[in-house]
Amino acid sequence: MQDRECLALRLQSDRLQLLDQSRLPQVQDWFAVDDVDTLIEAIHALRTRGAPMIAIAAALLVAVRVQHGDEHAAIADAIERLRTARPTAVNLMHAMDALRAALDGDDWRVAVVATAEALFDDDRALCNAMAEHGAALVAPGERILTHCNTGGLATAGIGTALGVIRRAHEQDKGISVWVDETRPLLQGGRLTAWELGELGIDYRLIADSMAASFMAAGQVDRVIVGADRIAANGDFANKIGTYGLAVLARHHGIPFAVVAPHTTVDPACSSGDAIPIEQRDAAEVRGVTGAAGELCWAPANARVANPAFDVTPAALIDHWVLDTGVYEHAAVAEGVFGPKTTAARRNMG
Numbered sequence: 070m071q072d073r074e075c076l077a078l079r080l081q082s083d084r085l086q087l088l089d090q091s092r093l094p095q096v097q098d099w100f101a102v103d104d105v106d107t108l109i110e111a112i113h114a115l116r117t118r119g120a121p122m123i124a125i126a127a128a129l130l131v132a133v134r135v136q137h138g139d140e141h142a143a144i145a146d147a148i149e150r151l152r153t154a155r156p157t158a159v160n161l162m163h164a165m166d167a168l169r170a171a172l173d174g175d176d177w178r179v180a181v182v183a184t185a186e187a188l189f190d191d192d193r194a195l196c197n198a199m200a201e202h203g204a205a206l207v208a209p210g211e212r213i214l215t216h217c218n219t220g221g222l223a224t225a226g227i228g229t230a231l232g233v234i235r236r237a238h239e240q241d242k243g244i245s246v247w248v249d250e251t252r253p254l255l256q257g258g259r260l261t262a263w264e265l266g267e268l269g270i271d272y273r274l275i276a277d278s279m280a281a282s283f284m285a286a287g288q289v290d291r292v293i294v295g296a297d298r299i300a301a302n303g304d305f306a307n308k309i310g311t312y313g314l315a316v317l318a319r320h321h322g323i324p325f326a327v328v329a330p331h332t333t334v335d336p337a338c339s340s341g342d343a344i345p346i347e348q349r350d351a352a353e354v355r356g357v358t359g360a361a362g363e364l365c366w367a368p369a370n371a372r373v374a375n376p377a378f379d380v381t382p383a384a385l386i387d388h389w390v391l392d393t394g395v396y397e398h399a400a401v402a403e404g405v406f407g408p409k410t411t412a413a414r415r416n417m418g
């Protein structure tokens with residue numbers, strides 16, 4: 070396979086390395102991924118994360134295993150095990166299904182490797198397309214609020230929601246960003262703040278609980294978030310806290326956009342009610358950092374609920390920004406995310 074590299078992934082001489090996103094931004098540590106167990110552990114621990122990125126990392130690991138001579142049965146097993154590494158982001162399932170199909174062909178080794186390489190290359194193009202479509206919505210000087218991390222760390226390209234923000238910045242629109250820290254794992258405070266700082270984009274980091282009052286004060290002009298799965302009726306799942314932002318945005322008359330590649334659309338999922346929501350370890354919620362930087366812990370026996378995602382109903386969304394264009398309610402009601410049009414879209418390549 071040809072070498073490939075993006076912000077959080079390196080494929081060099083048929084060896085895969087990932088940037089440990091759980092240690093960013095203080096530590097930039099790359100780790101080798103040579104086997105399925107290592108990648109599944111990394112996905113569970115969010116050492117690699119983001120709906121497109123986990124799909125691409127999984128696909129490229131399967132391709133690496135093919136290049137290292139693993140037999141058909143071992144590759145089939147790897148695909149099945151990786152497919153269930155995380156339940157909410159549908160990109161992973163779509164990618165593994167594409168590899169399953171490639172595995173059924175005569176020259177399956179060539180087909181599996183080519184499919185995995187295309188997923189990486191295509192995602193870079195999808196990010197650029199989303200960025201162009203989404204940036205056209207952004208007016209000069211807008212103050213944009215975003216949640217979690219949807220940038221280059223989460224994709225093979227410039228990102229989804231953060232890619233839109235980056236492109237608007239590159240178009241000299243003079244935007245600024247409110248960055249939700251995104252409890253409990255702080256993808257916003259750690260990863261989005263780091264990416265925006267590296268890009269020289271003006272931002273303010275805020276606690277999640279602050280978003281409401283900044284909206285009430287008229288200091289937020291638009292909300293732009295990513296997605297882990299978009300259902301056929303336009304409902305979508307995203308990092309926990311997204312639904313609250315959508316309710317607040319609607320209350321305050323602030324436009325709310327979700328940005329995702331078409332690989333995040335799940336036409337087989339009729340509505341948000343059918344999207345599986347990952348439940349994560351209690352320890353992620355119990356630990357907080359005190360004002361002096363010390364680690365303050367909730368009572369060790371504190372009972373915790375820790376859903377990693379929530380579902381935002383289509384009724385609260387103003388724009389769906391995909392690589393294929395910007396959609397509003399009329400298009401969604403006509404089934405733009407349904408089985409028929411998604412199949413047609415996939416045929417477009």
Ligand SMILES: CSC[C@H]1O[C@H](OP(=O)(O)O)[C@H](O)[C@@H]1O
Pocket residue numbers: 115118119120121216217218219220223224228229230256294295296297307308309377
């Ligand atoms: C473009 S990434 C989409 C999505 O993935 C993130 O979840 P996680 O950090 O748990 O992988 C977040 O929900 C982003 O919006």
